[in-house]
Amino acid sequence: MTDPILQLSDIGKAYGPVNAARDINLDVEPGEFVTFLGPSGSGKTTTLMMVAGFTAPTQGNIQLEGKPLDPIPVWKRDIGMVFQHYALFPHMSVAQNVAFPLEMRGVAKEDRRKKVEEAMEMVGLAGFGTRLPKELSGGQQQRVALARAMVFKPRLLLMDEPLGALDKKLREHMQLEIMHLHKNLGATVLYVTHDQEEALVMSDRIAVFNAGRIEQIGTPRDLYEAPQTKFVADFIGETNFVSGTVEAVNGSVAKVRGLDGQLSTQLAEGSRAVLAIRPERLHVLGGDASGDDNSLTGTVKELIYLGQSRKAIIALEDGTEVTALEQAAQAEATALEMGAQATLGFRSSDARILADV
């Protein structure tokens, strides 16, 4: 394991009585792609701005390459940033925009021209140099912003919802492009989004923000398969929750409402908890239910045909609705009828027991 390039130690930012961010701890490896994911107002931008130097932390400290970042002003940090609305200078041509950081660093004219050309080529915009930003499409402007933030080989690249202004198709295309650039250049990236799919696709690791704090940090797989809190389970992907109290704790397994599941964190018997289970882990019994050691019964409320899969919404006796998602072939084998009784099964190893807050 290499030394982390960026270390956030207990940082926080308070605006008067409001904690925009607090107790943020994060180590970023060189070349890593780390995403801040969370709902609006959860402190993602605030944290990014503290790294960039636009706001000073009111707590904790930040180290870049082992040196405290605190005393270094924004313009000396050597951290590239892509702003949400790109912030391309409207009075300068595309080439002048990309050359700007080089010019500020006193790079000689000839060298500058060459580097700008390389950067423009890298983002697939060779030959667009003489245009003004407003003469480019949204996606092209986005690329110019990327080229400008990368051309000076910053130690760290920050992006605050860089794809927020683009339509879905272009977004998906740009996600791949940014990933390729990241791989090819080996840049270290901090990326902000509130789109969980985008986060899952792009990131090496994701930090899930909630109310100014990081709820959980992990690989996309960790977060999806082993959420540590109800918030994370709910925010990433779709999840069914069955609420009750913790019973029969035995090592890392316990029961909620008689259903077995894995304990992610220590929970005392009798405390309020939910059992979380993903829709694709619920099987309609009658089909292939081998290995299922838990079952739920209820009434079929809704059957939704999705082409390659089927979604069944089942109301349990207490009214809790759970969703089961099955592949088309599986669904055909277990015909369901609206209003009829159905039994669902799942493996206890697929279920998580999380504190209910």
Add this chain to the structure above:
Amino acid sequence: MFLKNRNIWLLAPAVLLIGICFLFPVSWLLQRSVSEPVWGLQNYITIFSKTIYLGVLWNTVAIAGVTTLLCALIGFPVAYSMAHSSPWIRKVLIFSVLIPFWTSILVRSFAWLVILQRGGILNDFLAGIGLIAEPLDLVYNRFGVLLGMVQVLLPFMVFPLFSVITRIDGSYFSAATNLGATPIRAFFRVYLPLCLPGLATGAMLVFIISLGYFITPALLGGRGDIMIAQLIFERIDEFGDWPLASALAIVLLVGTGLLFVLVNALIKIRGRGI
């Protein structure tokens, strides 16, 4: 936007007003300036060959130019603070910039006299606290003229600037510093160019209004600060010299018009980038 043809009569009052109050007198002036005492350009030749007239033309341009510059230097921070302060402070600032508009220009100019003349409030005060032995000449000279004009014309600079500055997104400046520009460089390379349309509009307004200024230089200036409007007045009032006065008026009009066209063209070229 174009009016539909059948609504064109809505323009009639404006056309009539401009025709009667502007085009007619101006053509009359133009005609007098080239027809008396005989047909020809003799009045214009006089203006552009005699040192006293050239001196007045130069005064006019110089005073208008310096007034514009001072208004820009003073107006920029005011407009900037207005755009970046809380609503309450903004109201106070707008109010203080507008106050001069609510008093007659005569009253204001006389007020400056009371404050600035040799036996005036300011000189008395400075002498009283022992800062000066002899009263300072603060009025009846270029200083007095500029002070009076800047005070009156400042709003014409502040408001166009304010309207442009409020629309400049703060992220441009942040982006510039993030990319390695010190705040000073970010200001000159990124922020100021984005303010240029407002600065150009304000400068043009102040300069053009200054060119035709009369009361303030007449009351607060000395013999060396005569501007073209005063000269026109003097030619008519003292000498009944309508032909030369007409020619001067036409020179002022054409000069202003040319400037207007020039600045507009410049803004268009730059505007490509804004």
